[in-house]
Amino acid sequence: MAKQPDESDATILWLIPAKTERQVLGELISRLAREWDAPAFEPHLTLGHGTPEQVAKIPSRPLHLRIVEIDQTAQFTKTLFVRLEESDELRALRRSFTCDPPDTYDPHISLLYRTLPGARRVELARSFDLPFSTIAFDAVALIRAPNPTLSRADVETWEIVRARNLS
Numbered sequence: 001m002a003k004q005p006d007e008s009d010a011t012i013l014w015l016i017p018a019k020t021e022r023q024v025l026g027e028l029i030s031r032l033a034r035e036w037d038a039p040a041f042e043p044h045l046t047l048g049h050g051t052p053e054q055v056a057k058i059p060s061r062p063l064h065l066r067i068v069e070i071d072q073t074a075q076f077t078k079t080l081f082v083r084l085e086e087s088d089e090l091r092a093l094r095r096s097f098t099c100d101p102p103d104t105y106d107p108h109i110s111l112l113y114r115t116l117p118g119a120r121r122v123e124l125a126r127s128f129d130l131p132f133s134t135i136a137f138d139a140v141a142l143i144r145a146p147n148p149t150l151s152r153a154d155v156e157t158w159e160i161v162r163a164r165n166l167s
Helices: 019-036 052-057 088-095 118-125
Strands: 009-017 045-049 063-072 080-084 108-112 134-146 159-165
Touching: 009 019, 009 052, 019 108, 019 134, 045 088, 045 134, 052 134, 052 159, 063 088, 063 118, 080 118
Parallel strands: none
Antiparallel strands: 009 045, 009 134, 063 080, 063 134, 080 108, 134 159
């Protein structure tokens, strides 16, 4: 049964990786979730706050972004993540719909949501490589999520409101 939306929920636009990348990243997210008793979630690149109308306006072409590094932070939703290069195409896409400040945007795909000591996060970030150097994104989704997302319980309430392929 879907969670009833409340005033603190936000609608967030995600870019979804193409099939091959989505499968590899999804398996990695699931493995880390099992190993660290953390929530599992779909691989995604958060674009910013959005509306159903904006989902339809996103150009129907895949987007390819270069992987910069695997990194970590103390922030719950960026415990372990793949940092991506912010291309001109990604900047233009975000400018077309978001009010989020551009200087605070850090394009990434999270791999683990869990509070961990700094040394353990650093060790994890150094422990693996991905089998590709770029990630293709071929779908967009609008997600309803608690704002902010601060816990496993919050992640487990995420709900897809609308989605469409970009290719």
